[in-house]
Amino acid sequence: ADGTGADGIEADAAVVDGATVGVPNYFGQQRFGSRRPVTHRVGLAIVRNDPREAVRLYAGNPAPAEPDDTRAARGRVDAAFGVSGGADDASDASGEASGEATGATDLAVDGTGDGDWAACLDDIPRKLRFERSMIHRLADRGVSPDAPRDHDDWWHALEAVPSNLQRLFVNAAQSALFNRIVSERLRRGIPFDRPVAGDVVCFADVDAPDELYAPDADRLQRVEADRVSVVTRHCERGRAFVTAPLVGTDTELGGGEPGEIEREVLDDAGIAPSDFALPDEFDSAGTRRAILLRSDLDVTVDGGDPRFAFALPSGSYATVLLREFTKSGPLDG
Incomplete structure (x- = not known):
């Protein structure tokens, strides 16, 4: 059978x-998100000392399974960062995971972002409260999307989410690496x-x-x-x-x-x-x-x-x- x-x-x-x-x-x-498997990718960006990409992956980076308004809001965040081209590769990090689960496949910030975080907040639904918290911190400090990827302002935005979620990001990265080793x-x-x-x-x-x-x-x-x-x-x-x-x-x-x-x-x-x-x-x-x-x-x-x-x-x-x-x-x- x-x-x-x-x-x-x-x-x-x-x-x-x-x-x-x-x-x-x-x-x-x-462990990684069933409909939007991104938690481990945020964590991997953090471990690579790239909090800018971690913020973008979490607040931007629309997934196909999400509602239209959520996808549109995340797309606006990507535009503020200067990323285009649709959803990133949200690879399956569980079970029979392939190398994409941990490889550096994320889209690059290309310098064309408008940094209009206020416009992003207008579009992000209230239900995405952690994403809004991150973007609020960027707006409050007027952070340029071209700021160095490891600038303190990006860490400040990441730390807008609860401490247990901060730990979960890194734990999910560890979990994805573990799955890849076992595979x-x-x-x-x-x-x-x-x-x-x-x-x-x-x-x-x-x-x-x-x-x-x-x-x-x-x-x-x-x-x-x-x-x-x-x-x-x-x-x-x-x-x-x-x-x-x-x-x-x-x-x-x-x-x-x-x-x-x-x-x-x-x-x-x-x-x-x-x-x-x-x-x-x-x-x-x-x-x-x-x-x-x-x-x-x-x-x-x-x-x-x-x-x-x-x-x-x-x-x-x-x-x-x-x-x-x-x-x-x-x-x-």
Whole structure:
């Protein structure tokens, strides 16, 4: 069964009922925005020390799925910055993400912007209160769209949004890089449920309930070649998990081929761990995250529709697991 229809989903579910299943522990699309996947791109601009582009991506940059009035308002913001050509490439950063999720694909400010932030405020709907807050700060200071990309005025505009959203921007950038690392690992055929030499593993949370496979990212160990078989047994029993970095200033990258992948993804994105030394709420030390999402799965069929019951550790996404059976996209009902 391919799982693409109701019969396929039911057949797939029957195969795994009562089993322990494992899927790549991707960040789900909701981490980045389902209808306007831009949060990680704002964060990547911040980490690249380009707060001007971060403001533009958030307040401008219309997406096809948005209402007409919102698209028009964002288009006016792009015009104030001096960007034209329609919506940017809003790449899917979840699941089977490609390089576009982290690459420098954003449109460039071309020097033709009128900087009429007051006109932008006339067009931006009241419902876009965070976008309005950013543009208000630009208007209050009379910021030129040609001001240096890292000028304090751009940081001042970014800081108009709540502190939790400031952190979310950078967290989403870390998440997109993580997804890209996991995708490249799978593309190369490297297992994600057991280690290879150079991997960094974490151990299970000893305080977690018995039915929950919960990694403890504070208990890390690098896997040397002579320890691969021993650590593999721990992974098979749910006592250890292979990890990938959520990159930050304190990140130590892996060795061997896993470390090579981590470095290549960061190089492709134009980012280094030291770049996460950022002002105030944007600063992040980083951590590591298990790349295997493991769960005991129970399935019942109600009226022909399968119902899934499972427990997940904090920070993992039910949608990521369920998409393995439904094969649905982030905008599907």
